[in-house]
Amino acid sequence: MKITTLEISDKKILMTAEFRPIADFSGKNISRYHAAARFINADNFLDSPEPLIDLCEETEFSNNVADFLFDTICNLLKKKEQLTLAFSLPYQRLNDMDYLTTLYHQCLQNDIQPQHIEIAISEKFSGDKLINSQPFLNKAKEYGFILSLDNFGIGDLQINGLHSLPFDSIKIDRAIIHGISTDKMKQSTLQRLISDVIPTGIEVICDGAERTSDLALLKRFHADIKGYMLRRPLTCAQLQLLEDF
Secondary structure, eight states: OEEEEEEEEEEEEEEEEEEEEETTSOOEEEEEEEEEEEOOOSSSSSEOOHHHHHHHHTTHHHHHHHHHHHHHHHHHHOOTOOOEEEEEEOGGGGGHHHHHHHHHHHHHTTTOGGGEEEEEEHHHHHHHHHHHOHHHHHHHHHHTTTEEEETSSSSSOOHHHTTOOSSSSEEEHHHHTGGGGGHHHHHHHHHHHIIIIIIITTTEEEOOOOOOHHHHHHGGOOOOOEEETTTTOOOOHHHHHHHHH
């Protein structure tokens, strides 16, 4: 297990990576894995990631997290090139062409195909910056990277703006998905997003499917599912064991 150290607010925090499978309804067919940071406290126990992730997202440490995850992805792809792995782009680096070029050159140096790396961009933090990101996204596609839009449905992105951006997949935020089977408003929101907002041909992924009743309802929408019910996050060792490398 690869571990690195971050220093946040004069506190040293150990960080490792976990891998969240994106699977179909059966949970057996995994299309890719999303690399995410996990934090370890002084007693060697995993801390709840949300407060630290929120803090990282608000500071320059989000760049350190992304660099660590991208390095981890590259190391795994050097061992098994058939994998597809994703990581989240810090909003500070959205539209940073130099950073994008650095990622591409890192792939070339490691003899890795960018087509096996998904760059996930959050609607949650980007706001107007996302609307103006088409040149950046087009360049990422030119380099061969896969593009996904995360946390969709909780931001303020307009319909026309989404149609002009070259995303390969849209991940509906868990705030909309969790408990959807008993929430008519969430059901209506999901129906509107899929029917009227998300362009035809883009893969739709529902984050937060953790209940049998939610899963049964989501099958009506023919979307891939990411949630604990189907597959729990994996350590690096577990991923290698599952993928046999």
